[in-house]
Amino acid sequence: MIKEGKFGAQEAVCLITVTITSKVFFSSPAIIAGLIGNAGWYTTLISAAVALAGFCFIYLLLKRFPGKDIVEIFDIALGRVVGFIFSGILGIYMLFISVTRVNELSEFLKVYVIPLSPNWLIIGIFIACIFTLSLLGLESIARLSKLLIYALLAGFLVVLLLGIQNYNINNLFPIFGYGLDKIAFQGIVRSSVYGEVIILAIFAKSFQGVKFIKKEGITGILLSAAIISVSVLSYSLTFPYYVVQEITAPMYAMSTLIDYGRFVQRVEPLFLYVWIIGSFISATLVFYSFIWIFCKTFRIQDKKPIIIGSCTILYATALMHKDIISIILGYVVLIRNFGSLPLFVLPLIALIAALIRKKGGNLNA
Numbered sequence: 001m002i003k004e005g006k007f008g009a010q011e012a013v014c015l016i017t018v019t020i021t022s023k024v025f026f027s028s029p030a031i032i033a034g035l036i037g038n039a040g041w042y043t044t045l046i047s048a049a050v051a052l053a054g055f056c057f058i059y060l061l062l063k064r065f066p067g068k069d070i071v072e073i074f075d076i077a078l079g080r081v082v083g084f085i086f087s088g089i090l091g092i093y094m095l096f097i098s099v100t101r102v103n104e105l106s107e108f109l110k111v112y113v114i115p116l117s118p119n120w121l122i123i124g125i126f127i128a129c130i131f132t133l134s135l136l137g138l139e140s141i142a143r144l145s146k147l148l149i150y151a152l153l154a155g156f157l158v159v160l161l162l163g164i165q166n167y168n169i170n171n172l173f174p175i176f177g178y179g180l181d182k183i184a185f186q187g188i189v190r191s192s193v194y195g196e197v198i199i200l201a202i203f204a205k206s207f208q209g210v211k212f213i214k215k216e217g218i219t220g221i222l223l224s225a226a227i228i229s230v231s232v233l234s235y236s237l238t239f240p241y242y243v244v245q246e247i248t249a250p251m252y253a254m255s256t257l258i259d260y261g262r263f264v265q266r267v268e269p270l271f272l273y274v275w276i277i278g279s280f281i282s283a284t285l286v287f288y289s290f291i292w293i294f295c296k297t298f299r300i301q302d303k304k305p306i307i308i309g310s311c312t313i314l315y316a317t318a319l320m321h322k323d324i325i326s327i328i329l330g331y332v333v334l335i336r337n338f339g340s341l342p343l344f345v346l347p348l349i350a351l352i353a354a355l356i357r358k359k360g361g362n363l364n365a
Contacts (some may be wrong), residue, residue, distance in 0.1 A: 004206045004292075005139035009216050012200065012207055014146040015285060016220030017227070019196045022282035024231045025275045026104045027328040028193070028273030029250045032232075036186050038241035041233035046187025048225035049193035054344030055217045058201050061351045064360035065211050070201040071296040077354035084297060086282065086346050091293035092199075093342040095310070097196075098287035099317045100331040102126050105279045107324040108249050113272065123318045126283070131311045133284040134291060135304065138203055141288065156227070157250070157272040160234050160265060162258045167237035177241070192339025193228070194221050195238065196282075201347065202289050203285050248324070251275075285316060 032040040058070075065073045074083035097307070106122040114122070135142055145344060177183060200213050207213050235250040238257070247253045255271040258264070291310055295303050321327055354360050 003009055004137060004203060005009075006206050006208065007139055007142045008208065009212050009219075011142040011146045012212075012216040013219050013223065014149045015142045015281075016073065016197055016199065016216065017223050018145050018149060018152065018278055019199065019221070019282045019285050020194055020224040021227045021231075022101075022278040023193065024228050025249065025251050025278065026108065027248060027332055029232055029248055031328065031333065031336070032186065033236075033241050033244040034189070035178070036182050038172055038236050038244075039175070039183050040175030041196055041236055043177075043183050043187045044190070044193065044228050044232060045225055046184065047191045047193050048221055050188050050191035051197065051221055052218065054191060054195075054340065054348075055197050055221060057344065057348045057351055058198060059214050059217065061347050061354070062201055062213060063203055064351070064354055067129075067205070069204040069296070070198070071199075071293055073354075074346075074350055075171060077350045077357065077359050086350065087293055087297045090202075090342050090346060091290050091297065093339075094286050094290040094293065094316070095317075096331075097148065097335060097339075098130075098283050098290065100327065100335060101283040101286065102130075102314065102318045103277070103321050103327045103331065105283070107321075107327055108252075109276075111248055111253055111257060111324065120319060123315060127282070127311050127315045127318070130284045130287055130314070131307065133280070133324070134288050134307045134311070138206055138288060138292075141281065141285055145285075148277055148281070152274050152278055155270050156231075157275075159255050159258070159267060159271050160230065160333070162237060162260070163234060163254050165260070166254070166257050167234070169237065171237055171240050176213055189340070190336050192336055192343060194224060195339050195343030197221055198343050199285060199289055199345070202292060219229075225226050248328070265294070290312070 029040060036043055061073055062068075067078060068076070070086045074086045077083070078086060083147060102123060105127065105130065106119060109122060110119070133144070197217050200207065200217050204213060207216065231251060235244060235254045238254045239247065239250065244250050252271055252275070255268040256266060258267050287310070291303055291306055294300070294310070295306055300306060307338065321331070
């Protein structure tokens with residue numbers, strides 16, 4: 001069976017945090033502003049609380065089957081046929097997320113930075129980077145994320161601090177946006193924002209044990225919630241909510257407004273560095289999760305041919321989208337509204353099935 005190297009809790013937290021928070025740089029903040037107004041900065045905390053409950057089921061499942069990853073647990077708890085279907089659904093969903101992330105980054109670069117470059121070239125460069133990182137394996141991706149997260153955080157904080165000159169507290173009112181009922185509903189539905197925490201279950205054997213996975217998952221979700229909330233709060237202070245809805249990438253637009261005189265202005269190149277590096281790590285990890293699930297499901301020993309074939313599929317699929325509107329209002333909305341089903345509900349069903357069928361070594365879990 002294919003194996004991955006082991007790494008520590010810090011690398012795991014960095015990996016999860018970068019993967020989850022990278023989406024705040026894209027269209028999600030604009031979409032949520034259209035749904036609930038200027039309440040997005042604390043609505044995401046509700047989503048994080050729901051995601052913590054979802055992660056609790058994942059942790060209980062892993063605790064019941066120590067030393068097993070999510071694919072093996074599906075097979076044991078649900079039987080080979082149903083477990084195969086569950087693993088297939090999860091794998092296809094991870095591939096869909098990676099396609100969406102590549103499409104978002106390529107379209108946003110075309111809109112803001114390199115409008116004359118063809119899609120096939122931009123996406124081709126992305127796929128080449130994802131292919132290289134996937135060949136290096138999970139341990140290399142994790143150590144790269146730990147190495148870069150400090151620079152990413154520094155660049156992120158610089159943009160937020162320099163943007164203070166454009167903050168206006170009046171933009172936060174009305175404080176409850178379009179109403180508490182919509183805030184509560186969207187807070188629950190959009191818990192899928194933090195759904196990539198399931199990667200801890202997919203690569204469970206690469207961590208130091210179930211207790212460490214529990215700490216890594218909780219820390220990753222809380223840290224990601226803090227970063228996303230501060231990000232949404234910063235551009236909510238910068239733009240009125242009815243303006244945010246019309247901006248494709250609010251964080252990028254906020255960085256273009258920074259102006260402290262001739263020598264400190266237009267710091268968007270700094271933001272682009274944070275944006276692109278974070279998106280590459282995020283897309284690669286989600287794509288590599290698909291590779292891992294595929295190999296485990298079909299019991300394939302050598303992942304390299306699968307990486308080559310899957311990168312070809314990723315490239316071809318990424319080129320099929322119609323335009324940026326189809327990405328924002330189609331793919332992204334679909335992921336946010338229904339993403340919790342494969343990421344949190346499937347492990348919950350497996351946990352219930354394991355309890356009913358009395359599967360698992362620790363029956364008292």
